[in-house]
Amino acid sequence: MADSGRENWAVDELLKAEEEANAIIKNAQKEREKKIKEAKVAADQEIAVFRREEETRYNQEILRRFGSTKEEEELERKTKAEIDKIYLDYEANKLAVVDMLIKRVIEVKLEVPRVVKGQFENPQQTI
Helix, strand or coil, rough: CCHHHHHHHHHHHHHHHHHHHHHHHHHHHHHHHHHHHHHHHHHHHHHHHHHHHHHHHHHHHHHHCCCCCCHHHHHHHHHHHHHHHHHHHHHHHHHHHHHHHHHHCCCCCCCCCCHHHHHHHHHHHCC
């Protein structure tokens, strides 16, 4: 019987050690996940800082190469004025164009065009 108690004790000790090992592994996995999340947050912050610095550097280079923003604003103003003029021309002429198109569709000339007549009058020239 003493052997049986000792075997049970050994099995209990092994089960207890296994549970402790599982707990250690779980804690290690949680710590690893936590460190990965922290590293990701830190990397995102570094990327954001880097992006801001690079965008600032890029914008400064654009200004250096292509001139000031005043020129850009002037170009935008001229472009908007041209677009407005085109729109006003469109509004002024759209009814006339629609009327002309309707008239052309409704009025059908029953004459054979001169170019076509020439082809039928001289059939040997088309060969």
